[in-house]
Amino acid sequence: MKFKILAAAAAAMMAAGPALADLTVPALNYRTGPYAPSGIPYADGFSDYMTLLNERDGGVGGEKINVVECETGYNTEKGVECYEQTKGQGALLYIPQSTGITYQLIPKASADQIPIWSVAYGRTSAVNGEVFEWVFNMPVTYWDGASVAVKYAMEQEGGSLDGKKIALVYHNSAYGKEPIRTLEALAEKHNFELTLLPVDHPGQEQKSQWLQIRREKPDYVFMWGWGVMNSVAIQEAANIRYPMDHFIGVWWSGSEADVVPAGEGADGYKALTFHGVGTDFPALQEIKSQVIDAGKNAGDGSKFGEVGYNRGVFTAAVVAEAIKTAQEATGNAEITAADMRDALENLEISDARFEELGLGGFAPAIQTSCAVHSSPRLAAVQQWNAADKTWTVLTDYMEPDFEVVDPLIEEDSMAYAQEAGIEPRTCE
Amino acid sequence: MPEQLLFAMEVTLNGLMAGVLYALVALGFVLIFKASGVFNFAQGVMALFAALTLVGFMEGQIPFAHLINAIFGTDIHHFGWHVNALVAILMTMVVMVALAWCVNHFVMRHLVNQEPIILFMATIGLAYFLEGLGDLMWGSDIKNLNVGLPQGINGWIDETTFNLFGYGFFIDNLDIVATIVAVALVIVLIAFAQYTKQGRAMRAVADDHQAALSVGISLNFIWVMVWSVAGFVALVAGIMWGSKSGVQFSLSLIALKALPVLMLGGFTSIPGAIVGGLIIGVGEKLFEFAVGPLIGGATENWFAFVLALVFLVFRPQGLFGEKIIERV
Numbered sequence: 001m002k003f004k005i006l007a008a009a010a011a012a013m014m015a016a017g018p019a020l021a022d023l024t025v026p027a028l029n030y031r032t033g034p035y036a037p038s039g040i041p042y043a044d045g046f047s048d049y050m051t052l053l054n055e056r057d058g059g060v061g062g063e064k065i066n067v068v069e070c071e072t073g074y075n076t077e078k079g080v081e082c083y084e085q086t087k088g089q090g091a092l093l094y095i096p097q098s099t100g101i102t103y104q105l106i107p108k109a110s111a112d113q114i115p116i117w118s119v120a121y122g123r124t125s126a127v128n129g130e131v132f133e134w135v136f137n138m139p140v141t142y143w144d145g146a147s148v149a150v151k152y153a154m155e156q157e158g159g160s161l162d163g164k165k166i167a168l169v170y171h172n173s174a175y176g177k178e179p180i181r182t183l184e185a186l187a188e189k190h191n192f193e194l195t196l197l198p199v200d201h202p203g204q205e206q207k208s209q210w211l212q213i214r215r216e217k218p219d220y221v222f223m224w225g226w227g228v229m230n231s232v233a234i235q236e237a238a239n240i241r242y243p244m245d246h247f248i249g250v251w252w253s254g255s256e257a258d259v260v261p262a263g264e265g266a267d268g269y270k271a272l273t274f275h276g277v278g279t280d281f282p283a284l285q286e287i288k289s290q291v292i293d294a295g296k297n298a299g300d301g302s303k304f305g306e307v308g309y310n311r312g313v314f315t316a317a318v319v320a321e322a323i324k325t326a327q328e329a330t331g332n333a334e335i336t337a338a339d340m341r342d343a344l345e346n347l348e349i350s351d352a353r354f355e356e357l358g359l360g361g362f363a364p365a366i367q368t369s370c371a372v373h374s375s376p377r378l379a380a381v382q383q384w385n386a387a388d389k390t391w392t393v394l395t396d397y398m399e400p401d402f403e404v405v406d407p408l409i410e411e412d413s414m415a416y417a418q419e420a421g422i423e424p425r426t427c428e
Numbered sequence: 429m430p431e432q433l434l435f436a437m438e439v440t441l442n443g444l445m446a447g448v449l450y451a452l453v454a455l456g457f458v459l460i461f462k463a464s465g466v467f468n469f470a471q472g473v474m475a476l477f478a479a480l481t482l483v484g485f486m487e488g489q490i491p492f493a494h495l496i497n498a499i500f501g502t503d504i505h506h507f508g509w510h511v512n513a514l515v516a517i518l519m520t521m522v523v524m525v526a527l528a529w530c531v532n533h534f535v536m537r538h539l540v541n542q543e544p545i546i547l548f549m550a551t552i553g554l555a556y557f558l559e560g561l562g563d564l565m566w567g568s569d570i571k572n573l574n575v576g577l578p579q580g581i582n583g584w585i586d587e588t589t590f591n592l593f594g595y596g597f598f599i600d601n602l603d604i605v606a607t608i609v610a611v612a613l614v615i616v617l618i619a620f621a622q623y624t625k626q627g628r629a630m631r632a633v634a635d636d637h638q639a640a641l642s643v644g645i646s647l648n649f650i651w652v653m654v655w656s657v658a659g660f661v662a663l664v665a666g667i668m669w670g671s672k673s674g675v676q677f678s679l680s681l682i683a684l685k686a687l688p689v690l691m692l693g694g695f696t697s698i699p700g701a702i703v704g705g706l707i708i709g710v711g712e713k714l715f716e717f718a719v720g721p722l723i724g725g726a727t728e729n730w731f732a733f734v735l736a737l738v739f740l741v742f743r744p745q746g747l748f749g750e751k752i753i754e755r756v
Contacts, residue, residue: 037676214598
């Protein structure tokens, strides 16, 4: 009897499950665990935009998009499990949502011929499409970000950082160490003094680092933090009365979850960004009216318009455009992962196209190529207003110092090619 | 006075304050280990759960709202009222006592006479369960905890030390409050253990379960009481750490900071937890200050364990732990 009940339940579950669509996009999300406050807004934004396309347009090119969520808890092993579980379902690409998972998936996905898109994280030198054929890291890399932060500080100082001090507070991990090489090269070029202050995971205790900052009084503090490390750092900076407008975080240190716990103390804190803030975009308003208000949203709707949510919308919009590009290139509505890869390296989303998508001014235009897997490699600076609980974008999107960053990318990617036994392809 | 000496003094003071915060977490471990011989792996998660519950009550959040909404298709999140911090703390204590009863009733009493490793494994399971329960009850958003504790640089100390030495020391007001609370907590716990009937019964159980049973002490009652007191200590630790970093799921990892404190202070001594915390706090901060810059920094996590291991070489039972003599 028990067996019959179980069999009936299993059959009912299978019947009730989502129908397999042809455009399968696995979403390696983390809605649970210590990093859920960062993972939930992104996951909601990504799914809600795809729901909007499915509901409003019937998907892309007449094919519905099937977002297959798999919970990683931001855990690398679980991320790899998710990859193995979902790759057989016709996955078009993977967005790993973690540098650790990205590093694990680079060789696997390359062998399985499924593209990986690490959205402004992962391995910086994956910009080099001649070496990393299946890996993309648009729209901007950590090395670009470090360079933009220096450029912004230089502008604030009237064009020179000569003799100035910059401290980097960073998560003591491969991710946190990413900008060091670039910052060291820039310190030499612009003659500023760089102080490195690592913070061990998870970063709940940072007194030593901030006492050092209080003693040495750096002109700027940059932060490559993650999770609780961000909010503790912002609180400690407020405690020592460090001028918050001279404290600049990378885009993973610039969400509501990072600043809200510090309350008023976080006012004026700055962070890099590669997309717009707020909800004043037609596409976002359509998500509100057609998805959230209609009760078809992925989460509870409370994250709508947050930094992470908008990042999810940006990612989903680019994925949808890549699908459309692939469909147009092949003439088929049903595309393969290889078609998707080709589309990702021939992607062109102009300002006018963003406008058509209801995302005019939301992000700078994108144009990738066989050789360059990241575009547009621009970042802006946003600032937190604690009273209104809003971010405001302060600057235009700025270019990094390509003279410094590009040779580093070339050097690192070639070292990887040699280590992995990859013969770089030639791009026309 | 040389500048480096002033900096070292400031670091030492901050180390003492950090040590008090570590000791607050370690106290919960000591209480349960002392009374029942269980190393409670879930102590850090209990601090998280207590802090989540406190914020939930203060903000009038509806427990299990996500689950209710998912099942019934409703859209409820808050009751629409806010609860005073003190009342919310009392309500949270009631929840922690209920949790203690549940832990004893559903887990611990079924494991009487089991090997310590089995009990330890049970608390690992409990940690994962509580983390999931906290997520399901209150959601995984990062929450701002404000029970009215002062935070930020203490102006008086800054000014006084500046007038004395020409360099103002940084001491966080929250750390000062944590120190006062920890001292008060230790006095209350020691007084409870020494001068109350229940406290003496707790010590009797800690000394010998069977002897305590033979004189009519209820093991179940004592264990519920001990887990309740550990829940209270977890709530205090949760308030202090939650005020510092917001209430979020990494809060459970503060337990890692308590381990070297326990190794050093001993698993069975309340004063040991405090002294151990202070030694670890000062040791790790001074090491980071003096040696950290020479070897790339981020030394605090591992140095705390190295320091505890060095002490263990000379006193395996910890500074204040009971010396266990096993006769063959």
